[in-house]
Amino acid sequence: MENEPARMSSPVGARATVNGRTVDYFCGTSYFGLHGHPQVIAAARDALATYGVGTATAAWSPAHADVVEETARYLGTEAVTYVASGYLAPLVLLQALSDDYDLAFADAASHYGILDALRAVGKDVVLFRHLDPDDLARRLALGIHGGKRPLVVTDGVFPSTGSLAPLRAYVDALARYPNGLLCIDDAHALGVIGETGRGSVEYHGIDATGVYVCGTLSKAFGGAGGIVPGNEALAARVRRASRVPSGASLPSVPDAAASAMGLRILSLHPEMRQALWTNVRLVRDGLRTLGFDLADTPIPIVSLRGRRSINLLRVQEALARRDILVHHAPPHGYSDSPSVETLRVAVFSTHTPEQLDRLIDAVRRAV
Ligand SMILES: Cc1ncc(COP(=O)(O)O)c(C=O)c1O
Structure with a gap:
């Protein structure tokens, strides 16, 4: 049936079984293949056997307390709010901060979760x-006067193209305005970039008052659930200002x-x-030799744009015939997809050199 999602009948990983075939899998967001890691599966199975599926809202299981502690330890924060999904994390964060800003400035290609929030x-x-x-600075200058307080919000890494938001430049643009805030949906950066995997703030060196992050455990970390890291004061504000923690069930045990x-x-x-990062470099370098113009970043999302002579849908189909799966995005197919078709190649730490060679x-x- 057209548009029916592919059926994956193995754990997710660099090699997977999709629609009954063993494939080299370059799609999705499990950048370390952790969703299919034997220890991750065993931890989920053991917790399920011990605590059941979930606590049905009124209480927390030890597994929920554990994930909050592990996330805070990983990110080096005092507290973490764990919520139903990464999609809801920007809502929770913006609700917590809603008394602190008057006018929001959002990247026009922000993830749907930000725009809905x-x-x-x-x-x-x-x-x-x-x-x-520069456009942000212009719009700040036009919109912020008379003591209004701005909040800038953006993805840290964009999901479809892998572009990095120029966060240092946004911080500089905000510096003219007292009490300006920057909120980053770091779904694709946490666990991936920064010296210790703490995401965009660490990568760009912008750990400062007024910079806030939210994210998800459903991508690099091999699990599920939205997170809002911060200090105890932020967690308390979330509890006061957002109905999500009390109104939406937590992710399951x-x-x-x-x-x-996974953490x-x-x-x-x-x-x-x-x-x-080694695999990302190999894929980016290899594809560059074929004439694709690719930024030199450590982001495991490699986005190929069509050239006049190349039909990317045909390229995707040719790869699929060799049991190599990449994602074809039509123009404007996702929040940040450009106005031209693209191929999205997701690189995992677990892809072997042979798989990367076969891909290139x-x-x-x-082509
Ligand atoms: C930038 C961004 N934020 C949030 C989400 C939602 O995260 P989750 O799927 O964990 O709800 C996604 C999901 O793809 C995303 O790409």
């Missing part, structure tokens, strides 16, 4: 041009246990991040 909070929103600090184990594995094995070779033959 802004709408729900209900304050005025100005969209600035995607990834453009196996989700929490899987997430906690533990990543913090015990920094070499996994090194392996990811298959793209070379197809």
Whole structure:
């Protein structure tokens, strides 16, 4: 059936079984393959056997307490709020901060979760041009006067193209305004970038008052659930200002246990991040030799744009015939997809050199 999602009948990983075939899998967001890691699966299974599926809102299981502690330890924060999904995390954060800003400025290609959150909070929103600090500065100058307080919000890493938001330039643009806030949906950066995997703030060196982060455990960390890290005061504000923690069930017990184990594995094995960066470099360098214009970043989302002579849908199909899966995004197919078609190649730390060679070779033959 057209548009039916692919059926994955193995754990997710660099090699997976999709629609009955064994494939080299370059899709999705499990950048370390942790969702299919034996220890993650075992942790989820053990917690399920011990605590059942979940606590049905009124209480927390030890698995939920554990994931909060592990997340706070991983990110080096005093507190973490754990909520139903990463999609809801920007809502929770913006609700907690809603008394501290008057006008929001959002990257025009922000993730749907950010845009829905802004709408729900209900304050005025100005969209600035995607990834453009000069446009942000212009719009701040036009919109902020008479003591108004700005809040800038953006993805840290954009999900479809892998672009990095120029956060240092946003901080500089905000510096002219007292009490300006910067909120980052770091779903694709946490666990991946920064010296110790703490995401965009660490990567750009912008750990400062007024900089806030939210994210998810459903991508690099191999689990599920939204997170809002910060200090105890922020966690208390979340409890006061947001109805999400009391109104939406937590992720299930196996989700929490899987997430906690994923966090533990990543913090015990920094070499996994090194392996990811090595693979990212190999894929970016290899595809560059085929004429694709690719930024030199450590982001495991590699986005190929069509050239006039290349039909990317045909390229994706040619790769699929060789059992290599990449994602084809039509123009404007996702929050940050550009106005032209793209192929999204997701690189995992667990892809082998042979898989990467096969990928590059298959793209070379197809273009
Ligand atoms: C930038 C961004 N934020 C939030 C989310 C939602 O996270 P979750 O799927 O864990 O709800 C996604 C999901 O793809 C995302 O790409």
